[in-house]
Amino acid sequence: MWRSRFLRGAGCLLQGTGCIPCKPSHLPPWRYLSFYQPCLSPVLQRSFRAPAWYCFENRLRPAVALYFCRTLRKDAKSIMDFPAQPLTVTDIKQYLRYKDIPFYDGYSCLHAPSIFMEPAPEGSGKENYSLFIDKTTGQFQCKETLVEGSWEDLQDCIEVMLNENQTSISPNVLLGFPESMEEQEEREMEMKEVQRIWSSSVPFSDLLDEEVQLIKTMFLIGKLTNATLKKFGVRFFKPTKSLVFPWFSGHDSGLRGVKLLSAAAKGDGQVVYTEATVPKISSYHNLFGLPLIGRKVGEVVLTGREIDSMAVSQATGLPSLALPRGVSCLPPILLPYLEQFKKVTLWLGGDMRSWEASKIFSRKLGLKRCSLIRPGDFQPCPSEALAQGRNLARIVKASIPAAHTSIVSFKQLREDVYGELANVEQVAGIQWSRFPELNRILKGHRKGELTVFTGPTGSGKTTFISEFALDLCMQGVNTLWGSFEINNVRLAKIMLTQFAKQRLEENLDQYDMWADKFEDLPLYFMTFHGQQNIKTVLDTMQHAVYLYDISHVIIDNLQFMMGQENLSVDKFAVQDHIIGAFRKFATNSCCHVTLIIHPRKEEDDKELQTASIFGTAKASQEADNVLILQEKKLVTCPGRRSLQVAKNRFDGDVGIFPLEFNKASLTFSTPVKGKQKLRKVKVDKNNSTEEIEETELKEKSEKAPKPAKAKTSKTVQGSAALKNTTDGEGNYQ
Numbered sequence: 001m002w003r004s005r006f007l008r009g010a011g012c013l014l015q016g017t018g019c020i021p022c023k024p025s026h027l028p029p030w031r032y033l034s035f036y037q038p039c040l041s042p043v044l045q046r047s048f049r050a051p052a053w054y055c056f057e058n059r060l061r062p063a064v065a066l067y068f069c070r071t072l073r074k075d076a077k078s079i080m081d082f083p084a085q086p087l088t089v090t091d092i093k094q095y096l097r098y099k100d101i102p103f104y105d106g107y108s109c110l111h112a113p114s115i116f117m118e119p120a121p122e123g124s125g126k127e128n129y130s131l132f133i134d135k136t137t138g139q140f141q142c143k144e145t146l147v148e149g150s151w152e153d154l155q156d157c158i159e160v161m162l163n164e165n166q167t168s169i170s171p172n173v174l175l176g177f178p179e180s181m182e183e184q185e186e187r188e189m190e191m192k193e194v195q196r197i198w199s200s201s202v203p204f205s206d207l208l209d210e211e212v213q214l215i216k217t218m219f220l221i222g223k224l225t226n227a228t229l230k231k232f233g234v235r236f237f238k239p240t241k242s243l244v245f246p247w248f249s250g251h252d253s254g255l256r257g258v259k260l261l262s263a264a265a266k267g268d269g270q271v272v273y274t275e276a277t278v279p280k281i282s283s284y285h286n287l288f289g290l291p292l293i294g295r296k297v298g299e300v301v302l303t304g305r306e307i308d309s310m311a312v313s314q315a316t317g318l319p320s321l322a323l324p325r326g327v328s329c330l331p332p333i334l335l336p337y338l339e340q341f342k343k344v345t346l347w348l349g350g351d352m353r354s355w356e357a358s359k360i361f362s363r364k365l366g367l368k369r370c371s372l373i374r375p376g377d378f379q380p381c382p383s384e385a386l387a388q389g390r391n392l393a394r395i396v397k398a399s400i401p402a403a404h405t406s407i408v409s410f411k412q413l414r415e416d417v418y419g420e421l422a423n424v425e426q427v428a429g430i431q432w433s434r435f436p437e438l439n440r441i442l443k444g445h446r447k448g449e450l451t452v453f454t455g456p457t458g459s460g461k462t463t464f465i466s467e468f469a470l471d472l473c474m475q476g477v478n479t480l481w482g483s484f485e486i487n488n489v490r491l492a493k494i495m496l497t498q499f500a501k502q503r504l505e506e507n508l509d510q511y512d513m514w515a516d517k518f519e520d521l522p523l524y525f526m527t528f529h530g531q532q533n534i535k536t537v538l539d540t541m542q543h544a545v546y547l548y549d550i551s552h553v554i555i556d557n558l559q560f561m562m563g564q565e566n567l568s569v570d571k572f573a574v575q576d577h578i579i580g581a582f583r584k585f586a587t588n589s590c591c592h593v594t595l596i597i598h599p600r601k602e603e604d605d606k607e608l609q610t611a612s613i614f615g616t617a618k619a620s621q622e623a624d625n626v627l628i629l630q631e632k633k634l635v636t637c638p639g640r641r642s643l644q645v646a647k648n649r650f651d652g653d654v655g656i657f658p659l660e661f662n663k664a665s666l667t668f669s670t671p672v673k674g675k676q677k678l679r680k681v682k683v684d685k686n687n688s689t690e691e692i693e694e695t696e697l698k699e700k701s702e703k704a705p706k707p708a709k710a711k712t713s714k715t716v717q718g719s720a721a722l723k724n725t726t727d728g729e730g731n732y733q
């Protein structure tokens with residue numbers, strides 16, 4: 001497959017923001033240049049800041065000229081210290097009009113005739129609008145030739161094509177270059193594996209009746225008929241006892257991949273379902289059911305699972321598609337395939353997570369054409385609805401429009417309110433698996449909130465928040481890191497150590513095994529380091545939310561966004577402005593933002609409070625949650641840390657719990673509960689310590705009443721004393 005995006009550094013996250021040169025040996029000479037663009041001296045770069053026509057007049061080869069034009073745009077901005085202007089749909093349209101390229105406005109994409117194919121004769125009625133340009137990113141995709149790439153790549157192609165007076169351009173000449181040997185080998189191996197699994201799996205019609213019944217019972221699809229399973233091409237792979245869902249290319253109907261759904265019984269009698277895909281999930285872009293839908297069909301029900309799509313199709317006769325990664329994301333690469341539908345009904349599942357995902361996905365798909373099915377007792381996920389004998393057609397008909405006006409009445413809100421009341425646990429958000437105490441106090445991690453995190457310098461803020469975010473990421477929370485202080489390699493090393501829960505330096509033979517697993521996490525890093533402009537960072541975050549459905553962004557730390565702002569302005573005002581911007585982003589993008597802010601300088605022996613956060617009160621006012629890493633000066637165990645939840649807008653519960661640091665695995669865990677002693681120490685001017693207090697508390701047992709409610713952070717500050725204690729040896733019990 002030809003992929004122009006390799007030109008700008010494959011695998012480089014958030015391209016265009018400081019990407020790493022990649023495989024220059026594969027490039028045509030003129031492309032070579034762009035890889036070394038960052039290596040040009042500023043003087044040289046400036047000297048090329050000339051408009052495109054200037055370069056053409058000087059008879060540079062067009063693409064070279066284009067390259068320098070691009071340098072112009074990028075470079076001019078960095079010199080002016082001005083953030084890159086995000087691409088708008090107006091920019092794209094203006095460019096296409098200027099180049100006389102016809103297009104029409106779709107829901108998520110602009111549709112244009114493919115420049116990679118010879119145009120059909122005018123008026124023949126066969127004009128093929130198979131080039132899709134994403135309205136948000138400018139990323140293009142030709143459905144006929146499968147060429148894809150960035151907006152800049154497309155502009156290059158158009159310029160070269162027009163300059164050479166051609167009516168089309170061959171992707172092989174301009175964009176294409178073969179994948180590396182390694183990539184080719186990997187792809188070939190994957191395809192062999194796909195073929196192997198597919199050819200050794202058995203169609204349902206070839207299985208004995210008893211086998212079919214057993215399989216259907218195992219996968220809770222008793223009501224799905226053999227005819228439906230056959231229609232969707234589902235097979236059974238005996239060696240792993242898995243259902244096999246095929247991925248057929250819409251282009252030539254060739255087999256491109258498979259998804260295996262396996263069921264395994266746990267000790268307690270529960271059945272656990274797991275999914276595996278070949279190729280791996282990040283490149284598995286199957287819209288299951290697509291080959292069954294004709295090009296003229298204008299309505300579709302979008303589900304989160306293959307068995308749900310089959311249930312909808314069987315029960316309603318409506319066309320239905322399943323998203324390859326369920327509710328976790330809707331990759332923009334799939335959007336062109338959904339452009340033909342005037343009406344999209346999202347029925348992603350029967351829980352709150354699916355409901356939230358359907359609201360977010362409908363923004364990408366275009367609110368006006370989307371309607372949503374609200375989960376509830378009578379509206380479970382489609383396969384369950386089928387199993388319960390519900391009327392699926394009626395449920396689809398009762399879907400509600402995704403678009404809403406700015407003013408609503410309680411009548412429109414009452415179902416939402418009911419949903420929140422009826423699903424208290426799900427509304428509380430994702431639970432941490434490593435920090436049960438956080439679940440107890442904060443209740444969970446919710447989308448759209450702003451968490452402010454502070455702690456003394458060098459106390460382990462980055463290390464703690466790394467594990468805090470990793471825990472969520474391991475549960476499918478799509479995570480984006482903005483680490484401005486430590487570089488991504490060091491951060492990834494910390495996270496990998498926490499993931500493996502061991503010192504990998506001493507177990508290098510296990511590195512690949514852990515790295516392979518770690519690679520599968522929905523984890524992304526911004527490529528920024530050092531001082532950054534807030535607008536650039538926000539644009540990048542916005543971009544990432546669109547591309548990867550990011551639902552948690554961590555910014556370490558806010559001080560790195562302050563440096564580039566106008567110093568003549570009051571720095572507190574600048575900080576407030578930045579906090580306001582992150583707050584707005586979290587709410588508007590339905591994305592949780594965790595913001596690390598340094599504390600103001602305090603006396604060493606003082607506990608931090610909400611008011612200790614650097615700057616004005618804006619940070620704690622805007623935050624939904626305030627977390628403080630407390631570093632207590634204990635005689636018996638200096639350096640003991642605790643995590644204090646000082647504000648919790650969700651339900652007001654606040655509290656504090658001890659953390660035990662494991663230096664080998666860089667992890668924090670909650671010490672075993674019990675009778676605990678606390679000994680505080682005072683550090684005098686000579687740095688010697690003096691024991692000032694010893695208390696013995698019965699640590700809150702499971703039966704203990706809930707932590708004190710404190711609706712305002714002020715109340716918390718007043719009662720910020722540590723509630724956890726250690727035994728005589730300094731160990732928490």
Ligand SMILES: Nc1ncnc2c1ncn2[C@@H]1O[C@H](COP(=O)(O)OP(=O)(O)OP(=O)(O)O)[C@@H](O)[C@H]1O
Nearest residue numbers: 455456457458459460461462463464639641661666
């Ligand atoms: N609880 C702890 N006890 C002892 N050492 C720790 C603890 N937590 C982290 N460390 C170690 O302390 C060092 C600094 O940690 P980290 O960078 O996470 O601190 P920080 O608070 O983010 O620092 P800064 O204030 O510079 O941003 C690291 O080497 C880390 O492994």
